[in-house]
Amino acid sequence: MSLGRKVIVYGANGYTGKLVAESLANRQIPFYFAGRSKDKLDKALGIVRERLGASAWKLNAEIVAVDSEVDKLLPVFKQCSVVINVAGPFMQVAWPVVEAALKAGCHYMDTTGEQDWVIAIADRYGAEFAAKDLLMAPATSFMWSSGALAAEVVLEDPEIDSLDILYQVDNGLPSEASTKSFLRMVCNDTSQYYLEQNEYKAWPNDVAHDVFVPYRNAKMRAHPWGGACEPVWLKGRVRNCKVLTAIGEHMIDGILQAIRAFNAQSPGLDQAGREALTNAISTQISTGEPPKDHPDVQRGVIVVYGQSRTRTTCYVMNLSAAYTWTGELSAEAARLILDGQLKRPGFQSVATAFDHRQLIRTFNALGFCSALPN
Numbered sequence: 225m226s227l228g229r230k231v232i233v234y235g236a237n238g239y240t241g242k243l244v245a246e247s248l249a250n251r252q253i254p255f256y257f258a259g260r261s262k263d264k265l266d267k268a269l270g271i272v273r274e275r276l277g278a279s280a281w282k283l284n285a286e287i288v289a290v291d292s293e294v295d296k297l298l299p300v301f302k303q304c305s306v307v308i309n310v311a312g313p314f315m316q317v318a319w320p321v322v323e324a325a326l327k328a329g330c331h332y333m334d335t336t337g338e339q340d341w342v343i344a345i346a347d348r349y350g351a352e353f354a355a356k357d358l359l360m361a362p363a364t365s366f367m368w369s370s371g372a373l374a375a376e377v378v379l380e381d382p383e384i385d386s387l388d389i390l391y392q393v394d395n396g397l398p399s400e401a402s403t404k405s406f407l408r409m410v411c412n413d414t415s416q417y418y419l420e421q422n423e424y425k426a427w428p429n430d431v432a433h434d435v436f437v438p439y440r441n442a443k444m445r446a447h448p449w450g451g452a453c454e455p456v457w458l459k460g461r462v463r464n465c466k467v468l469t470a471i472g473e474h475m476i477d478g479i480l481q482a483i484r485a486f487n488a489q490s491p492g493l494d495q496a497g498r499e500a501l502t503n504a505i506s507t508q509i510s511t512g513e514p515p516k517d518h519p520d521v522q523r524g525v526i527v528v529y530g531q532s533r534t535r536t537t538c539y540v541m542n543l544s545a546a547y548t549w550t551g552e553l554s555a556e557a558a559r560l561i562l563d564g565q566l567k568r569p570g571f572q573s574v575a576t577a578f579d580h581r582q583l584i585r586t587f588n589a590l591g592f593c594s595a596l597p598n
Contacts, residue, residue, distance in 0.1 A: 229286060231558050232256040232304045232330075234297075234321055235311025237268035238401050239513050240335050240365075243551030244308055245272045245285060251559050254284040258300065259311070262289040275516070294320045294327070301328035306558045309334040312405040314341040314362070316499055322349055322360070331358050331561050333574075335365040335550055337402070338409045339417065339451040346456065346571045354570025359561065364554050364574050366524075366546035367391065368453035370593075371467060372575035373584055374528045374541045375454055377596065379461070383532035386464035389454055390446065392437045393524040393546060396472050397514040408502040409450030410479065411486040416451035419458065419465040427451060430483045432476055433468055437525055438540050446470040447479065457573045482509060519544035519591065541584070542594040549592045556586060 233244050236257045248255050249272065259265050265287045273280045290296050292311065297320060301307060307325040311317055314336040322345055325332040332353070336342065342362045353360040363369055371389045378384055398406060410416070410429060417424040427448035435446045452467035459465075471479065482505050490498050523544045530537045543549060557574050560566065568577050575583070587593045 229254045229256055229303065230305040230562060231308065232258050232288070232300065232306070233308045233310060234258045234292075235309060237261065237264040238310060240401070240547060240550060241310045242268050242272050242275075243516070243548055244310060244335075244554045245269070245283075245551075246275055247551040247555035248558065249276055249283040249285070250279065251555055252282050252284070253555065253559060253562070255286075256288045256300065256304065257285040258288040258290055260289065260291055262287060265289060292317060292320050294324045297321065297324035298328055301325055301330050304328070304330055306331045306561055307333070308364075308554050308558060312336060312338070312401055313408050313499075314338050314405065315344065315408065326352055326356070326358070329356060329358065331360075331566075333359070333361045333364040333554060333557055335554065336362050337365065337367040337405055337450060339453055339456060340409065340412060340415050342453050342456050350571035357569045359566055359569050359577050360571050361557065361574050361577055363453045364557055365550040366543070366553075367449070367469070368467070369553060369574050370526050370541070370543050370546075370549070371452065371454050371528065372457060372573040373580050374526045374539050375458065376575045376580040377539050377584070378528045378530035378537055381530065381532070381535065381537060383535055384530035384537065385462050386531040387454070387458070387462055387466075388529040388531075389452070389465070389467040390435055390437065390470065390527040391449075391467070391524065392444065392470040392527070393472060393522065395521050396475065396546070397517070397522075403509065404503055404506040406450065407482060407486075407506045408499060410447065411483055411490070411498070411502050411505075412450070416448045417455055418448070418451060418467065419455040419462065422459060422463055424455070424459075430480060430487060432480060435468060435470055437470060438527060439525075444470040445473065445476050447476065453573070457576070478509065517545045517547045519548075522546060539597065540594075543587075544592055549587065552587065552590065552592065553583075556583065
């Protein structure tokens with residue numbers, strides 16, 4: 225392994241891993257491109273080179289094939305400062321990666337959308353990461369960091385104590401890994417939490433909710449989509465926080481059908497059986513790896529309403545190409561860590577780990593999101 229390479233992308237051969245690699249290359253950050261299969265990693269890195277085209281000279285990556293076991297990951301992670309984990313479903317496969325990152329003294333980020341995973345690692349490892357001045361930032365991704373960034377803008381008003389957040393995405397096409405990940409979270413009928421008076425309450429998993437998105441005339445249907453991570457990050461800071469996601473009319477009926485199939489087949493199963501069932505359902509509906517998303521096709525909006533006793537406010541942030549933005553966010557967070565710009569260690573969203581306004585300004589300059597309000 226090469227000296228001076230401080231970032232590792234684990235599970236890198238998947239859809240999101242290739243996007244993270246491309247974003248690291250564009251920042252000229254050397255990294256390890258890691259996973260279990262060298263053949264898959266070779267093929268994936270070739271796709272990254274093709275996408276970079278004339279900028280492929282920026283790519284400084286070293287392939288490392290290593291199994292996801294703590295004792296095997298440790299020697300690799302000890303060469304690094306930052307672990308970006310993109311291998312999911314996270315509750316099923318990511319425990320060794322977090323443990324190895326902590327033991328190796330690495331900052332840890334992942335691209336999960338799984339609320340129960342975020343709660344679990346916060347409870348188990350959050351204090352230990354903080355004690356070592358290390359960041360543990362799950363969901364360094366469109367879901368759920370973009371809503372967290374927008375929420376921090378609203379929470380600049382110290383009176384605001386309640387948030388209502390909506391994600392809306394046009395023409396969303398989840399990747400194969402994301403399909404498994406989101407099905408295991410949306411089928412979890414005992415969580416999908418929102419905050420009410422600073423206590424977790426569970427959404428029903430098989431109900432769609434009518435929502436109205438600014439600048440759209442027709443109402444849309446939205447789903448709790450696993451509950452989101454903003455209620456987890458903001459517990460103790462706000463009294464109330466609800467998050468819904470308008471995933472698109474082309475998807476929502478199929479998702480509700482899959483959830484109801486799970487609800488019908490899951491009674492009596494233990495947790496391992498429930499996880500296996502969601503994997504089987506996702507395999508049936510997965511269409512394979514989609515093409516790279518595009519800011520003129522996969523456009524989105526984050527809407528955050530804030531309320532206090534005496535005031536209400538709203539912040540609407542446009543954000544396009546959610547998967548590509550996830551790669552950019554992971555790479556930017558790694559760059560900021562390497563540059564010594566981490567503000568808060570321990571269990572954090574990237575919105576509180578770094579300067580949320582700086583991140584929004586960066587992504588506005590890159591063309592991924594709207595500008596901050598005056």
